[in-house]
Amino acid sequence: MRYTFKQLEYFVAVAECGTIAGAAEKVHVSPPSISVAIAQLEEALEVRLFVRQPSGLQLTDAGSEVLSHTRALLEKAHGLQDFSGLAKGELRGKVTLGSFITLAPLVLPEICQSFAERHPAVSIELLEGSQDQLIGYLRRGIIDLAITYEMHIPQDLWFEPLAGLPPVVMVDANHRLATMSSVDIKELEGDPYILLDLPISRDYFLSIFEKSGVSPNVRMKTTHFEVVRSMVANGIGVSIGVVRPVNNAALDGKPIVSVPISNPLPVLNIGVLSRRSDFSQLASALKKQIQQLVTPSHVPGMTPL
DNA sequence: GTCCGAGATTTCCTTGTGGG
DNA sequence: CCCACAAGGAAATCTCGGAC
Incomplete structure (x- = not known):
C-alpha cells in the first residue's frame, strides 16, 4: 500500500x-x-x-x-x-453531534456533561444549524446525529421523536395578553410579529397562522432566536415559539411571558435525526444517552410542560 | 496593462522516530 | 549514537481573477 x-x-x-x-x-x-x-x-x-x-x-x-x-x-x-476501546470495556474516539440552533444552548450542556461523565475517553464535537443545514451535514457524514425537530424529514434519514413541544405565544410582560391563561391565534391579528426566519422553521410558524385563517403582520425577520426574544421582551412585537427556556428573560434581562395557545395545534416533536445505516458504536451510545435525557416530561433547559 | 489579493506549490529547514 | 526517512512549518514563488 x-x-x-x-x-x-x-x-x-x-x-x-x-x-x-x-x-x-x-x-x-x-x-x-x-x-x-x-x-x-x-x-x-x-x-x-x-x-x-x-x-x-x-x-x-x-x-x-x-x-x-x-x-x-x-x-x-x-x-x-x-x-479496541470496547474490548477494554470503554468507548473512545470522536462523535459529532448536530443541533437545531435554537435548541443548542438549552439541551447540549446537559447532554455533553452526562455523556462525558459516562464516556470520558470520547470527545464530542458540536455543530449547530438550521434544519436544512443539519440534513446536509448528516448526508455528507459531517455529523453522526442531530437533535432537532420533526420538520420536513427526508426519506433517507431517520427521525426518532422523544418529546412533544406545544407552540406558545411569546409576549412582553406589559402586553394585554400577558395575563391570559390561553390565547387564540386570531387575537394576534394586527399585532406586529417577529418571525424566526430560518429555512423550514419559518414555514412551520407561518402555517400556524394559515391554519387559523389569520395573516400575520410580520414586522421583523431575524435568523437568531435570542433576537426574537429580545424584540418580544422589549415590546416591539409578539412571536410564537416552541422552546420555553427555564430562564424566561431575554439577554437584556427583560422578562418574556409564554402564553399557551387555545387553538387545536399539533405539538412539534423534538428528537434525534440520524442516517438509516452507517451507525457507529459511538453514535449509538450518544443516541442512548439523549434518549435517557430527553423525555416527554423532561427536556433539558426547558420548563416542564 | 498594472497592481493586489487569494490560494497553491516549491524549497529548505527542523524535529521526531526507528533501525542498525 | 548515528543515519535515514517521514512529517510538518516558514518563506518564497507562482498562478489566476478582479479592480482600476
Whole structure:
C-alpha cells in the first residue's frame, strides 16, 4: 500500500472544504502539508483527484469516486478504534453531534456533561444549524446525529421523536395578553410579529397562522432566536415559539411571558435525526444517552410542560 | 496593462522516530 | 549514537481573477 491514512484524511478535508487553506485549518496543519499529501496520494493512486482552480480545488469524477471509498474506509478504521476501546470495556474516539440552533444552548450542556461523565475517553464535537443545514451535514457524514425537530424529514434519514413541544405565544410582560391563561391565534391579528426566519422553521410558524385563517403582520425577520426574544421582551412585537427556556428573560434581562395557545395545534416533536445505516458504536451510545435525557416530561433547559 | 489579493506549490529547514 | 526517512512549518514563488 503506497498511501497513508493521514493522506486520506487530508483528502477528505480538502474535498469538504474546497480549498487547501480551509482543509489545513480544519486538520490543524500547514497548507504545504496538505498540498504535498494530496500530490502524493494522486501519485500513489495514479489518478487526478482534484482540478486546481484559482478559487480552490474541485473534485474530478474520479476524485468523487475515490472520496466515497475513502469515507467508507475511514469509517471502518474509526470503527476498529472504537472496537479496541470496547474490548477494554470503554468507548473512545470522536462523535459529532448536530443541533437545531435554537435548541443548542438549552439541551447540549446537559447532554455533553452526562455523556462525558459516562464516556470520558470520547470527545464530542458540536455543530449547530438550521434544519436544512443539519440534513446536509448528516448526508455528507459531517455529523453522526442531530437533535432537532420533526420538520420536513427526508426519506433517507431517520427521525426518532422523544418529546412533544406545544407552540406558545411569546409576549412582553406589559402586553394585554400577558395575563391570559390561553390565547387564540386570531387575537394576534394586527399585532406586529417577529418571525424566526430560518429555512423550514419559518414555514412551520407561518402555517400556524394559515391554519387559523389569520395573516400575520410580520414586522421583523431575524435568523437568531435570542433576537426574537429580545424584540418580544422589549415590546416591539409578539412571536410564537416552541422552546420555553427555564430562564424566561431575554439577554437584556427583560422578562418574556409564554402564553399557551387555545387553538387545536399539533405539538412539534423534538428528537434525534440520524442516517438509516452507517451507525457507529459511538453514535449509538450518544443516541442512548439523549434518549435517557430527553423525555416527554423532561427536556433539558426547558420548563416542564 | 498594472497592481493586489487569494490560494497553491516549491524549497529548505527542523524535529521526531526507528533501525542498525 | 548515528543515519535515514517521514512529517510538518516558514518563506518564497507562482498562478489566476478582479479592480482600476
